[in-house]
Amino acid sequence: MKTYESNLMNSAAVAAVLALGALGANMPAHAAEVPAVTIWAGHERDALALEANADLHARIAEHDRGPCNGSSKLRMTLWMNAGHYEWLAKTEREAARRARNMVAMERNLTNAQ
Numbered sequence: 001m002k003t004y005e006s007n008l009m010n011s012a013a014v015a016a017v018l019a020l021g022a023l024g025a026n027m028p029a030h031a032a033e034v035p036a037v038t039i040w041a042g043h044e045r046d047a048l049a050l051e052a053n054a055d056l057h058a059r060i061a062e063h064d065r066g067p068c069n070g071s072s073k074l075r076m077t078l079w080m081n082a083g084h085y086e087w088l089a090k091t092e093r094e095a096a097r098r099a100r101n102m103v104a105m106e107r108n109l110t111n112a113q
Contacts, residue, residue, distance in 0.1 A: 043103045050096035054089040061085035 064082035068075045 040103050040106055043099045043106070047096045047099035047103070050092045050099065054092035054096065057085045057089040057092065061089065 061082040064078040064085065068078055
């Protein structure tokens with residue numbers, strides 16, 4: 001039980017440190033001037049990575065929907081996997097779209113100032 005309590009306390013302490021870091025409580029003054037280009041680049045990189053994962057999952061789903069020489073159980077398993085990979089591809093494309101929208105909003109905000 002002590003191990004659980006100490007792990008719980010450690011996780012609470014880590015969460016508190018992360019929350020303070022997110023609020024900028026421990027950020028040096030010179031770090032506040034982060035160029036907007038680095039923020040855009042991060043979100044653009046995220047969008048590209050999500051699109052690449054979506055393409056990969058779409059190809060896996062297409063492969064799993066293809067012909068199968070195995071038993072009916074194997075075919076059913078592959079079809080169920082294909083449905084899962086199609087859902088992953090759809091979800092990742094939506095996340096990539098949101099990341100690109102975030103980039104557009106950040107560009108509009110920095111250009112407006």
